[in-house]
Amino acid sequence: MTLAQATMIDPPVVSWLGIAPELVLGVGAALVLLIEVQWKPSRTAIAWAGGAAVIAAALLSVLLHARIESGDGISTFLPFAGMIALDGFGVFARYVLLAVAGLGLLAAQRMVQEAGTRAAEMVALMLLATAGFSLMAISANLILTFLGLEIGSISLYVLAGYVRERGNSDEAAIKYFLLGSFASAVFVYGVALVFAGTGNFSIQGVHDYLDGVVVFEPGVILLGLALLVVGLTFKVTAAPFHSWAPDVYQGAPAGVVGFMAAIAKIGGFAGLVRILVSAFPDLAGDWAPVVAAIAAVSMVVGSVLAIVQDDIRRLLAYSGVAHAGFILTGVLSGGEGTAEIWFYLAIYAVQLVAAFAVVAAVSGPSGSRSALSDYAGLAQRQPFLAATFAVILLGMGGIPLTAGFVAKFGVFSDAWAAGHEWVVIVGVLASVVAFFLYLRVIVTMYMDEPAGEAAAAPLGVRWVTSVAVVVTLLFGVFPGPLLDLAGRALPL
Amino acid sequence: MTVEVVIFVLMGLTALGGAITVVMARNPVYSGLGLLGTMLSLAVIYVSQLAHFVAAIQVIVYAGAVMTLFLFVIMMIGVDVAEDTAENLPRQRLVVGVLAAAVVGFAVYLGVSQGFDWVPAASGEPVAEATNGTVQAIGERLFSTWVLAFEATALLLTVAAAGAIALAYFRRRRAVRE
Incomplete structure (x- = not known):
């Protein structure tokens, strides 16, 4: 073979704009690390550099969205040899991920200050985690989905163990790392089995294979699908794969827990919805009962166990399990519920970051104990913080006129229409139970006698909670624009 | 006897010898060297199967990086530290022996009874496209798809x-x- 022949490589269609947000985040992370070494800027400057990367990525996502909708300058919607999909699904996922990253950076402001010489690594890891889950959301190939999942997850394992002065931060990181790696291994085993059964890594390819071929013995494919579902439901803390969440959320530094929890849920659900809805719609009869069972168990376990917690972080972790169940009910209706899932995820992610920002403000950014009794009389010590926290909790509980209600109504009505009435009934009962636990926190804040001194909430935290309150109330009263935007977030 | 079979037998024996050294050697440095021998022999077998890329990775990653790490650990712990050889699990050697014999027996049974017909037979002449595992083929895939x-x-x-x-x-x- 001559050299000319040997060097001929058929290049795939490259779409720079298609991966521009991830590129900006990756380059931003690298720049933050390099600038820190070279010029030793202040930690505030490092945090701002991270924020600038997030804003730039968001602007590029808007540009990409416009291009995708008009179709200008896009030769294929599956560039890089079908590795990623340029669709509304991926763009909306980026909006939510970048919003969480921006709010997460604001909420982590004080932790960045306290991280000392490791501030740059912290900001860089947050950017890289965002890039990883973003790759997962836009991926149209199971291998890239796995890579994105790992990039995101490994960043989060490190963030969980960032404050090593405390033993239980180490414990949280190790626990998260071991169980998370195990879940990733399960996921990649599922990828291997799906490949063995269908001969395809690409989501489109798996779908076409299942559409065109009558599989008489689908055992290998079904086992692969089951492993994929287990791997991803672990990441979104759905029961019975949730047992790591309370310990990790309790041990990890409060400043980043909200970011960690929210971003892993968004990435996990993006991957799960894309795989179930785009790759395996033909096997819906097989996976829908399983997902329904996981959703029901999550809602019940999360709501009931959250009530008996007396640590606010464990309480939020268990309520996160319940919310994962609520969101999963939207998956039951196949492709029909995608818009409602995204609406729910967007609202819940913002609320989650804000709720943990309040926790960080009350119990200190690197503290680990956040007993419910710390919140007694918070309304007198920190009226603004208590008021915003109350609105966020009511939104999580889903009372009417908050966005939480619209979100729950959306996923439940989809599941009802798809014929999963019993899951909806379980869900409504679970939300009533869950509502009590949010009320309990509010009652503690407003009715109990204040205990201890007031620590002033940092400006960043106040911004984050304000944004969450605006989102909760605005989209609760006028859900139209966001529902419309989410309605266009469909996978290719 | 083709050259391939000769290479396979030679390298297979070296690999086995290395593996036995890893387990039997008294001095951990010898164990490390035995492991190195096994890894390099495997690399040669990969080359004979045209899996050039896997062979290169085997040498660079396993024989290079992983081995260096092992040697570092051995040197850090110290070579002359007396080991505690008391066995906490009674009869574990017996159990392991029976299990190992069962696995080997099962493998032999499969080979004899099925005649390896579940392994795709090599079809006579080596075909020109048999470049699946070469560096070039992998490089092309890696930089396109x-x-x-x-x-x-x-x-x-x-x-x-x-x-x-x-x-x-x-x-x-x-x-x-x-």
């Missing part, structure tokens, strides 16, 4: 580097303070 996934692993490595610094640097800081 899989180019994005390949580049995404760069992010993974950045995460690993930044994460290692973030977690390790802390202890040093505290050690200085104390």
Whole structure:
């Protein structure tokens, strides 16, 4: 073979704009690390550099969205040899991920200050985690989905163990790392089995294979699908794969827990919805009962166990399990519920970051104990913080006129229409139970006698909670624009 | 007897010899060297199967990086430290022996009874396209179909580097303070 022949490589269609947000985040992370070494800027400057990367990525996502909708300058919607999909699904996922990253950076402001010489690594890891889950959301190939999942997850394992002065931060990181790696291994085993059964890594390819071929013995494919579902439901803390969440959320530094929890849920659900809805719609009869069972168990376990917690972080972790169940009910209706899932995820992610920002403000950014009794009389010590926290909790509980209600109504009505009435009934009962636990926190804040001194909430935290309150109330009263935007977030 | 069979037998024996050395050697450095021999023999077998890329990775990653790590650990712990050879699990040798015999027996049974007909037979002449595992073939795939996934692993490595610094640097800081 001559050299000319040997060097001929058929290049795939490259779409720079298609991966521009991830590129900006990756380059931003690298720049933050390099600038820190070279010029030793202040930690505030490092945090701002991270924020600038997030804003730039968001602007590029808007540009990409416009291009995708008009179709200008896009030769294929599956560039890089079908590795990623340029669709509304991926763009909306980026909006939510970048919003969480921006709010997460604001909420982590004080932790960045306290991280000392490791501030740059912290900001860089947050950017890289965002890039990883973003790759997962836009991926149209199971291998890239796995890579994105790992990039995101490994960043989060490190963030969980960032404050090593405390033993239980180490414990949280190790626990998260071991169980998370195990879940990733399960996921990649599922990828291997799906490949063995269908001969395809690409989501489109798996779908076409299942559409065109009558599989008489689908055992290998079904086992692969089951492993994929287990791997991803672990990441979104759905029961019975949730047992790591309370310990990790309790041990990890409060400043980043909200970011960690929210971003892993968004990435996990993006991957799960894309795989179930785009790759395996033909096997819906097989996976829908399983997902329904996981959703029901999550809602019940999360709501009931959250009530008996007396640590606010464990309480939020268990309520996160319940919310994962609520969101999963939207998956039951196949492709029909995608818009409602995204609406729910967007609202819940913002609320989650804000709720943990309040926790960080009350119990200190690197503290680990956040007993419910710390919140007694918070309304007198920190009226603004208590008021915003109350609105966020009511939104999580889903009372009417908050966005939480619209979100729950959306996923439940989809599941009802798809014929999963019993899951909806379980869900409504679970939300009533869950509502009590949010009320309990509010009652503690407003009715109990204040205990201890007031620590002033940092400006960043106040911004984050304000944004969450605006989102909760605005989209609760006028859900139209966001529902419309989410309605266009469909996978290719 | 083709050259391939000769290479296979020779390298197979070396690999087995190395593996036995790993288990039997009294001195851990010999164990390490035995492992090295096994890895290099396997690399030669890969080359004879035209899996050039896997062979190169075997040498660079396993024989190079992983072995160096092992030797570092051996040297750090010390070669002359007396080992505690008391066995806590009675009869474990017997159990392991029976299990190993069962596995080997099952493998032999499969080979004899099925005649390896579940292994796709090599069809006579080596075909011209038998370049699946060569560096070139893998390189072509890596930089065409899989180019994005390949580049995404760069992010993974950045995460690993930044994460290692973030977690390790802390202890040093505290050690200085104390």
